[in-house]
Amino acid sequence: MLLEIRDVTVEFSSMQDKITALSHISFSIDRGEIVGVVGESGSGKSVTALTILGLLDKNAKVASGQILYQGENVLTFDKKRRQALRGKQIGMVFQEPMTALHPTMRVGNQLAEVISRHRRIPKKAAYQLAVASLDEVHIRNPELVARKYPFELSGGMRQRVVIALAMAAPPDLLIADEPTTALDVTIQHEILKLMKELSEKRGTSIMLITHDLGVVAQLCRRIVVMYAGEVVETGETAHVLNSPSHPYTRALIGALPDRADPAEPLQAIPGEVPNLRARPQGCIFASRCSSVIPLCHQEPPVLEPVGEGQAKSHKAACWVR
Structure with missing residues (x-):
């Protein structure tokens, strides 16, 4: 097991009150595995990533739980050890590449700086590796691109540079937060293909944060469905998407455009995130659920297996599954 999140709760405090952004979430990522984390905006996907990396704002705290990376609880690491973990062992690809790249530094120099820092090699050798890493992410004329500034590149090329930057160490785990949202369909397909290729070549595990179930079906072996800061369903991707057990997962699948009747409006999940x-006393999804029963408003359901045998890895937190 490379990464295991155990019963983690994260709270944000303000002068007026306290918000529980993550509530007792648990899931794991094996070595070389690609896991998709899905859910609506505000479901806690990015907060989970920032918690793993130790990049939460000062008004946030991990109230409970453990995050085990290669068997060690990273929440107990001091600042220096946490910084050493980032980049070298856990890489990050952000949604908007322009915010991840220094606007006044040439691409090759940015990559060389990261490589030199993590691999402890001379700058000249690091620059040569930087150019090679651009070639590895299928950028044409990598020597020329290395001399360019980020604003001189297209969105797809910038995202490839960010992936090269994140893989420079190279890390054992790559966290990709909506890496294809701002890209057109063709470039999106190329970026996903590239990430899968790098994962297979280097054995890097990937935690892919996305709202696109089609991307998860294409790329991920397992899926984690989050809603309002909770894990509501998880399991093998094919099993969860073909036989969803939680009403929220079914609603997400039902809202996919390719499932819609051309003569009918797109399905939408009624109501709003609580x-x-x-937080409500019972199930966090109860106010929007079409299968709700009285128990749903009284007791929060537990994430439990919904099948037997191989399907035991499929779990859902629902009273009426």
Whole structure:
């Protein structure tokens, strides 16, 4: 097991009150595995990534739980050890590449700086490796691109540079937060193909954060479905998407455009995400669920297996599954 998140709760405090952004979430990522984390905006996907990396804002704290990386609880690491973990062992690809790249530094120099820092090699050798890493992510004329500034590149090329930057160490785990959102369909396919290729070549595990179930079906072996800061369903991707057990997962699948009747409007999940300042007593999804029963408003369901045998890895937190 490379990464295991155990019963983690994260709280954000303000002068007025406290918000529970993550509530007792648990899931794991094996070595060489690609896991998709899906859910609506505000479901806690990015907060989970920032918690793993130790990049939460100062007004946030991990109230409970453990994050085990190669068997060690990273939440107990001091600042220096946490910084050593980032980049070298856990890489990050952000949604908007321009925010991840220094606008006044040439691409090759940025890559060389990261490589030199993590691999402890001379700058000249690091620059040569930087050019090679651009070639590895299928950028044409890598020597020329290395001399360019980020604003001189297209969105797809910038995202390839960010992936090369994240893989420079190279890390054992890559966290990719909506890496294809701002790209057109053709470039999106190329970026996903590239990430899968790098994972297979280097044995890098990937935690892919996305709202696109089609991307997860294409790339991920397992899926984690989050809603309002909780894990509501998880399991093998094919099993969960073909036989969803939680009403929220079924609603997400039902809202996919390719499942819609051309003569009918797209399906939408009714209602709104509950106010996290005052979490409901029972199931977090109860107010929007079409299968709700009285128990749903009284007791929060536990994430439990929904099948037997090989399907035991398929778990859902629902009273009526």
